[in-house]
Structure formats: structure tokens, C-alpha cells
Amino acid sequence: MRATRPNDDEEVDVQRVYVHGTAVSSSWADGSASLTDLIFRCVRRALDDARMPVGDLEAVVLAAHDLVDGRSLTNMITAPAAAAFLKDETRLGDDGAAAFVLGDARIRSGSVRTCLVAAWGRASEGPADDIARALFDPFTTRPLGMTEIGVSGLRASRALIEHPEYAEHRAAAATRRGEVEGAAGRIPAAAWPLRDTELPIWGDVVSAVVLSSEPGPVEVLGAGMSTEPFELGDRDLTGLPALRSAGEQALREARRSIDEVDVLEIDALTMFDEALALEAVGATGSGRGMEALALDPRLDPAGARSVGYCAPAMGLTRIARAVQRVREGDGALALASGSSVVAAQTQAAVVLGRAEGHDTTHGRSCR
Amino acid sequence: MSSTPVPPDGDAAADGSTTDPVAEPVTIQGHWDFGYTYFAGASASRFFNELRLNQRIMGTHCPTCDRVLVPARGFCDACYVEIDEWREVGTEGTLDSFTILTTSFPGLPEPPTVVGYVTLDGASTALLNAVHGIDLHDFDEAGALLLTQPRVRVVFSDKCEGRITDFAFELVAADA
Numbered sequence: 001m002r003a004t005r006p007n008d009d010e011e012v013d014v015q016r017v018y019v020h021g022t023a024v025s026s027s028w029a030d031g032s033a034s035l036t037d038l039i040f041r042c043v044r045r046a047l048d049d050a051r052m053p054v055g056d057l058e059a060v061v062l063a064a065h066d067l068v069d070g071r072s073l074t075n076m077i078t079a080p081a082a083a084a085f086l087k088d089e090t091r092l093g094d095d096g097a098a099a100f101v102l103g104d105a106r107i108r109s110g111s112v113r114t115c116l117v118a119a120w121g122r123a124s125e126g127p128a129d130d131i132a133r134a135l136f137d138p139f140t141t142r143p144l145g146m147t148e149i150g151v152s153g154l155r156a157s158r159a160l161i162e163h164p165e166y167a168e169h170r171a172a173a174a175t176r177r178g179e180v181e182g183a184a185g186r187i188p189a190a191a192w193p194l195r196d197t198e199l200p201i202w203g204d205v206v207s208a209v210v211l212s213s214e215p216g217p218v219e220v221l222g223a224g225m226s227t228e229p230f231e232l233g234d235r236d237l238t239g240l241p242a243l244r245s246a247g248e249q250a251l252r253e254a255r256r257s258i259d260e261v262d263v264l265e266i267d268a269l270t271m272f273d274e275a276l277a278l279e280a281v282g283a284t285g286s287g288r289g290m291e292a293l294a295l296d297p298r299l300d301p302a303g304a305r306s307v308g309y310c311a312p313a314m315g316l317t318r319i320a321r322a323v324q325r326v327r328e329g330d331g332a333l334a335l336a337s338g339s340s341v342v343a344a345q346t347q348a349a350v351v352l353g354r355a356e357g358h359d360t361t362h363g364r365s366c367r
Numbered sequence: 368m369s370s371t372p373v374p375p376d377g378d379a380a381a382d383g384s385t386t387d388p389v390a391e392p393v394t395i396q397g398h399w400d401f402g403y404t405y406f407a408g409a410s411a412s413r414f415f416n417e418l419r420l421n422q423r424i425m426g427t428h429c430p431t432c433d434r435v436l437v438p439a440r441g442f443c444d445a446c447y448v449e450i451d452e453w454r455e456v457g458t459e460g461t462l463d464s465f466t467i468l469t470t471s472f473p474g475l476p477e478p479p480t481v482v483g484y485v486t487l488d489g490a491s492t493a494l495l496n497a498v499h500g501i502d503l504h505d506f507d508e509a510g511a512l513l514l515t516q517p518r519v520r521v522v523f524s525d526k527c528e529g530r531i532t533d534f535a536f537e538l539v540a541a542d543a
Contacts, residue, residue, distance in 0.1 A: 040455075129472075130472075138403075139411060139415070140495065141531075144495060144497060145468050145472050145478075146468075146482065147468075149437075149470070154465065157510070157513070157514065188470075190469060191466040192466060192506045193510050194466075229444055231439070231492065232484070232494045233494055234493075
């Protein structure tokens with residue numbers, strides 16, 4: 001397979017990469033399971049889905065946050081539960097989609113033939129608002145009570161200023177996201193103009209994906225990553241240039257256009273973030289992101305919301321969900337992305353395609 | 368240690384949970400409360416000292432991209448060059464974005480509070496701070512006003528301490 005380098009367009013030979021197995025687990029405050037239990041069970045299911053013995057794994061890439069896990073150097077505790085024992089392991093303090101891109105790169109480069117990617121976050125163990133506030137700069141933004149939801153509120157107000165048409169479609173978009181049973185106590189405090197139905201539902205989420213250079217049901221056709229400034233005042237809050245760049249890289253590498261994509265799994269904290277993200281990847285035109293959330297058949301907003309939300313698991317969850325949808329025949333070409341803290345500063349995007357002539361029905365993503 | 372599975376002593380409840388005390392889930396409380404000393408560095412220190420001593424808002428100018436970056440900083444991350452040309456920016460600007468926060472944190476003003484990004488006159492980047500003087504009895508009404516992107520001005524505290532909270536924004540039209 002040939003890939004194109006971003007700066008000079010030179011083509012280089014790389015290995016092809018396939019997704020062989022996925023698993024996503026979703027729960028809330030299950031006292032019968034420790035964090036490592038949750039990780040082990042989900043990774044075990046991903047390996048089973050891939051029909052891959054753990055001995056065949058050559059590398060592991062993990063995404064986790066110490067603050068979310070409430071454990072300093074959390075990977076010391078959690079990595080063995082994620083099949084990292086005596087493996088080539090990479091630890092990442094970023095979103096799971098970025099971990100996926102690194103895992104993809106390990107295989108693409110020829111360094112390894114198989115790689116497990118896992119990400120998790122257990123919102124029920126820690127104070128989500130306090131953790132979110134601790135992410136911000138202690139001099140300029142933390143003293144003002146800023147949180148991730150607060151940034152989303154800023155972004156939402158800016159979106160309403162630039163795109164008054166968002167107001168027309170937000171109720172329909174929220175309805176399509178659907179109610180989630182028993183979620184009332186797991187929705188964060190809103191930051192106006194956000195409404196409760198536009199917010200995430202905190203969850204205990206683990207995601208795992210098994211990659212291999214051997215042909216499998218879904219191929220990784222392209223990947224991209226990009227980073228914005230830390231200072232929010234320097235950023236284009238509605239344009240999301242890092243996501244735009246990551247998406248363009250992924251599509252260019254896949255030699256596909258956004259118009260060919262028929263499955264979209266774009267990670268975002270709130271509904272406004274997701275609407276703007278759809279515009280950033282070119283899935284819809286300027287000002288039409290909220291309408292797309294309400295109507296676009298390439299999206300499955302209820303599916304994403306039902307899992308719950310906890311960084312840094314969500315980008316990999318979106319990728320696993322995209323793989324599942326391709327396997328189930330929702331479409332043949334998917335674009336999935338993951339956004340990091342702080343306030344979606346770092347973005348990773350991947351293009352996934354159904355591998356021709358391969359049985360896509362074996363194994364299931366599980367919850 | 369025995370390798371033989373030990374049967375539970377208790378009976379399973381109707382909801383599937385067990386009354387076996389040995390199987391009762393164990394939880395413990397954890398709390399992180401470390402103290403840190405954050406060093407602002409030369410550029411940010413001057414920015415905060417200008418607030419405290421002179422009630423001025425200062426930026427630094429990047430000669431490459433010609434932006435005035437506020438709060439002031441020692442390098443331009445877009446051009447990746449050091450910058451040390453200081454410029455005072457205006458004390459009025461336009462409200463670029465805002466939100467009404469409803470989350471309570473110890474030591475911070477009780478919510479609801481309005482915070483917003485304002486690009487001050489002469490600056491190229493926006494600065495976050497509280498927006499005071501907004502009637503928050505009706506969020507929708509307050510929000511509708513703020514969505515018009517009103518002009519705001521900087522108002523300094525009576526006692527400046529070299530912190531971002533030394534100043535806030537208020538609507539220019541409030542007493543116009």
C-alpha cells in the first residue's frame with residue numbers, strides 16, 4: 001500500500017492495517033467490578049471478537065488519564081489488565097482515537113504485525129467537574145471556574161451568533177439523540193445556552209480495538225491528527241481547524257472524499273460541539289451541522305449517546321462503533337474521530353472501509 | 368490457599384445481588400489535595416504585574432504574523448518564534464462568546480456567573496474573564512442580550528493582586 005506524507009506529498013510504502021475485533025463496555029458505578037476488572041473484560045472481549053490469542057499480540061497502545069482514573073501513573077496499575085504484560089506498550093495521555101492512530105502507525109510502519117488499542121474512563125469514581133476544572137491553566141482560566149462543559153457553552157454561544165439557524169434544529173436534534181433510562185443523575189450542570197438534552201451522560205466506558213496486518217473485515221484506509229493552541233482565546237472555537245486538518249489528512253491518505261463516506265462517528269462533548277464538528281470534517285455545509293444532527297442518515301446520535309461519556313475513551317468508542325456499523329452493513333466507508341481534552345485541542349480522525357471479499361459478520365462489538 | 372471454589376454463604380436476592388457478606392462490594396474514599404507552586408515565567412509575570420501596578424492590559428507582538436497576543440506570552444506558537452515587543456491594548460472590546468456557568472467551586476463566586484471571551488481593541492486574540500452587571504434572573508433573556516455581541520469595557524478591582532481576577536468586563540451600554 002502507498003501512503004502520502006503530509007509535507008511533501010511523497011509516496012512511501014506502508015503495510016495495510018485491518019480491524020479484527022472491537023469491544024465497548026458501558027456501565028455505571030458497578031460495585032462488583034474494579035477499574036481493572038472493567039478493562040480486562042472489555043479487552044478480553046475484543047480479543048475474542050478478533051479470535052486472536054493474547055500470545056499473538058505484539059504491541060499495545062493505551063489511552064488513559066491519571067486524573068480521571070484517580071491514580072497517579074495509572075497505566076502502571078491498569079496496563080496489565082489491558083493485555084500489556086511483557087508486550088511492547090505505548091502509554092498515551094490523549095484520547096483513544098489518537099491511541100488508535102499510533103497503533104495503526106506501529107503496524108503500518110512494519111514494526112509489528114498486531115496491536116491492541118484500548119482506552120477507558122470511569123466517571124463514576126471521580127468528580128467530573130473538579131477534574132475538568134483542573135485541566136485548565138491555573139493563571140488565566142481556572143480561577144474563572146472554566147470546565148469542559150463551560151467551553152462547550154462558549155462554543156455554543158458563538159455558534160448561535162454565527163449560525164442563527166442552529167436554533168431551529170436543536171430541539172429535533174436533541175430528540176433524535178434520545179432519552180437514556182436512568183441517566184438523570186449523570187448529566188452535568190449545563191452552561192447556558194446549553195440545555196440538559198444537549199449534554200453528555202457520564203458513563204464508565206472502556207473501548208478496545210484489535211488491529212492486524214492480516215486481512216480482516218474492516219480496513220484502516222487513512223488517519224490524521226492535528227493540534228490547536230492551548231489558549232482558548234487564540235482558537236477558532238466554531239471552525240475546529242484541528243479536526244478539519246485531521247479529517248483532511250485521513251481522507252487524503254485514504255484517497256477518498258467526504259462525499260463517499262456513508263457512516264459518520266464524530267466524537268464531541270455536547271450536541272453543539274458535534275454539530276460544529278460535522279461542519280469541520282465537511283460532512284455538511286456551514287451552518288447546517290445542527291440540521292445534520294437532526295436528519296442526516298449517516299449519523300447514529302442515539303447510539304453514541306447510549307454508551308455514556310468519559311474521556312479519554314470516547315474517540316476509540318466512536319471508532320469501534322464505526323467498525324460495527326460497517327460490519328453490519330450501515331455503509332462501506334466510515335469517518336470516525338476523537339477529540340481530546342482540553343476543549344478538543346487535539347483531534348484524531350480515521351477512515352475505515354469494508355474489506356472486499358471478507359466475512360464481516362463474525363464477531364460482534366459488544367456492550 | 369485452596370484452589371477449590373468456595374460456595375457463597377448467603378442466598379441470591381430477587382434482583383440478582385447476593386446477601387453473602389463475603390461478596391459485598393468494597394469501596395474506599397480517596398482524596399487528592401496536593402499543593403503546587405506554579406511559576407508564571409517572565410512574560411506572564413509582567414502581564415500580571417502590569418494589572419496589579421498599573422491597571423494596564425498588555426500583549427506581546429509577533430513580528431512574523433503581526434498579531435498582538437493577549438495575555439502576553441514569550442513566544443508565538445503559530446510562528447514558533449520568541450517575542451518580546453510589548454504593547455498595551457485597549458480597555459474596551461467586543462464580546463466574542465460567552466456562557467452562563469452554573470457549577471459551584473469552593474473559593475469562587477457563587478453561580479450563576481457569566482464569563483466571556485473579549486477581543487480588546489488592539490488585540491488579536493481574545494481574553495477570558497467574568498462579565499459583571501448582567502441580570503441573571505432569566506437566563507434566556509440575559510443570553511439574548513449577550514448574543515448581540517455587545518461592547519464591553521474592562522473594570523479593575525479596587526485592590527489588584529496580580530491575578531486574572533483583578534479585572535472583569537461590564538457592558539459599555541450599562542450606564543450609557
